[in-house]
Amino acid sequence: MDAQADVAVQFQKLMDDQRISSVYQPIVSLRDGQVMGYEALTRGPVDSPFHSPLGLFQYAEQQGELYRLEQLAREKAIQGSILEHKEQLLFINISSHVLEDPGFIPGKTLDILEKYGLSPSNVVFEITERSSIEDFSLAKKILAHYRTQGYRIAIDDAGAGYSSLQAIAELQPDFIKIDRSLIEDIHKNKVKAYILETFVTFAQKMNIALIAEGIEQIEELAKLTQMGVHYAQGYLLGKPAISPARLQDTHRMIIWQYRNVQGSNMTWHIGGLKTPVGVFHTQTMISEIADYFKKSQEAVGVVIVDDERPVGLMMRDRLFQHLAGQYAYSLYWNRTIDSVMDATPLIVDEQVAVEQVSLLATSRAIHHLYDLVIITSNGKMAGAASIRTILESITNVRMESARVANPLTGLPGNLQINRELSKRINEKEPFHVIYADLDYFKWFNDRFGFQKGDQLIQYTADVMQQSVAFYGTPYDFVGHVGGDDFIAISTTVSPKLLCQEIINRFESGVSHFYEGEEWEHVVDRSGVQVKSEGVTLSLSLVMCNSESPIALEHISQTAAQLKKQAKAHQGSIYYFQALGST
Structure with a gap:
């Protein structure tokens, strides 16, 4: 063979x-x-x-x-x-x-x-x-x-x-x-x-x-x-x-x-969009629900439950399609709703992020695209949201984010930074604030041009985000104060390790921006020559450990003092201080 x-x-x-x-x-x-x-x-x-x-x-x-x-x-x-x-x-x-x-x-x-x-x-x-x-x-x-x-x-x-x-x-x-x-x-x-x-x-x-x-x-x-x-x-x-x-x-x-970051820190939950909806048991007669729709013209759908837990959905138009045939009334009128309901509706917990729900909802088959989204709390019926409400809320937040975000890096700007800091303070849980500032950035801009300067700013933004992604927690925040100043707000258990990671990442890549040039001195903002190999990074770490509120001004003043100490030191470094009781 x-x-x-x-x-x-x-x-x-x-x-x-x-x-x-x-x-x-x-x-x-x-x-x-x-x-x-x-x-x-x-x-x-x-x-x-x-x-x-x-x-x-x-x-x-x-x-x-x-x-x-x-x-x-x-x-x-x-x-x-x-x-x-x-x-x-x-x-x-x-x-x-x-x-x-x-x-x-x-x-x-x-x-x-x-x-x-x-x-x-x-x-x-x-x-x-x-x-x-x-x-x-x-x-x-x-x-x-x-x-x-x-x-x-x-x-x-x-x-x-x-x-x-x-x-x-x-x-x-x-x-x-x-x-x-x-x-x-x-x-x-x-x-x-x-x-x-x-x-x-x-x-x-x-x-x-x-x-x-x-x-x-x-x-x-x-x-x-x-x-x-x-x-x-x-x-x-x-x-x-x-x-x-x-x-x-x-x-x-x-x-x-x-x-x-991409979603402008949109971590709000679908529970905030829930509204009341008609609720019926699985053994409810189809005739009763048809009467409900006739009396409640604004109702687009009802949720079917079994022991307070949603198990199905009946949209108005779909029910009346069932009843539109020549013999439909005699076939369906005295049957229970579980025989015709959608037994696989989209059901989400109230703590699920709105954007995730939007993605799940718009990925459904075309004939289910505009069905209500059922919202639960601890597995029990809590309400519903329409696709229109979900998409409008996302659009509004994105428009607001685009208005206040930094145009160069896309990171949240000062308005969002202040909101985030205020929220963390009000929660009365420990958190850490890291302020980052580039040293000798003006010298770099003057020597290499604004385009290279913008690239260095974007690089620093990436360094901050990547470091937080590795050593932070899912709800940590990175913002762009403006110019060459950044902020990270984290609940990591290792804030000093996070600072060191930011410095290591920055130092490992910043030399690529020098185009092979070498020098012994740079010029500071006052025009004074300083011995340095190039741009460095100064970090202020403020560890907010108190369970009682800490004033936002206190955090800012402490960070400014730490920043001054860091800038007096040659090379990339971080200084830290704890506020409140530990």
Whole structure:
């Protein structure tokens, strides 16, 4: 038997014995650092030439077996699914050729899902770019069939070629996966960043979620979070595996810190937007709820509960659609509401961040996009919020943030800094304030120009954020006082370690701004020559330990005194002082 025939035999045996398996790579939310879902990736037997998915699927396509292989791969992906709760999503790859295969049978996947206890709302079909779509009208027809059942659609490899952009325009997916070629070193490449900014703006307007692929560097993760990308996937966050992923605390901290900055420190909760809503028990007659809607014209929906816990949602328009048929009244009028309610509504705790709820809500299937969001308190019914209310509140906060944020770094400005300090003081819990000031910045600006000066300011902002992300806590705050002055407010248990990290990070990169030049002296603001190798960083650490209120003026005065001591010292350094009882 020649080699080619042997390969053919191995492939047929692989298919007949179903010797493929799935591994799962996590997709992580850049809003809260939680795993939102997994992409199922097919693997062939380790002891065969088909272990690599690329070789396996290419051979199947050559042999006219692609549809059969993908059908088997979908079943294996669903069978081995590691989803941990019903909100998580399973991304399953489908090549565009399969959509045009005459043997394609819509509905087959639904049977497999039911067999393994999943629903279409858990599944995202990811259209891969193994080949471009030739018949968009057929593809749209098939995908529309899936969407009506509750499935969602993703377009893979966006940014890697024209065909993927055409697929986005024609198919209007729920998710766009940004190709690794656009993500790699995006923190260093302004052109890539500008292209991705366009994707972010487009996605916001179209209610599409972006997933950045191939994240391998911490700096890429920080940049993508700061830019407002929704989700990320890559070896940095988790390699393909057969068990649920656990994100490293360091990576979660980076997401928290940069999410807070990008979102103008928007950490307010959905509970603040809840309003009363009609509540009925699962055994309430449909006729009673129909009467309620007729009497309460302003009510768009009602929540269905069982023992004070929400278990379903009934929207006004959907109920009357049920009752609109010729025999609908006789079929439904005397049945209980649990027979027609939406049993999988979006239910969130009142402490969940508004932006996270917005992302969950706008990622729903199109026919559920404007459904009420149910809000609970300790698992019990608390209220509801409309999509309009949620989006309007986010827009208002972003407009306010843009108005007062520093235009160079995008960090919160003085108004937000004062609010944050006042809030920490009123909470009567220990916290630490770090003021950062660049030494000899005027000399640097005069020598290298304002553009380089702006870059050094932005670098310092990044140093502050990255350091807080590593050694701070999720609700820590970084602000830009103005010029070359910054502030961090933290509840870390190691404030001195945080200060040293800021200095180490600053010192490790500042020399790159000198363009290879060397000198022995710099000039201070008074025009006096000072022996120094360049720009240094002075930090004031004020540790506020008192359980009784500390005056904001006291913090400022203490920081100013410490800053004076630090600036009298050559090189980057921090001085500290504790206020109140320890």
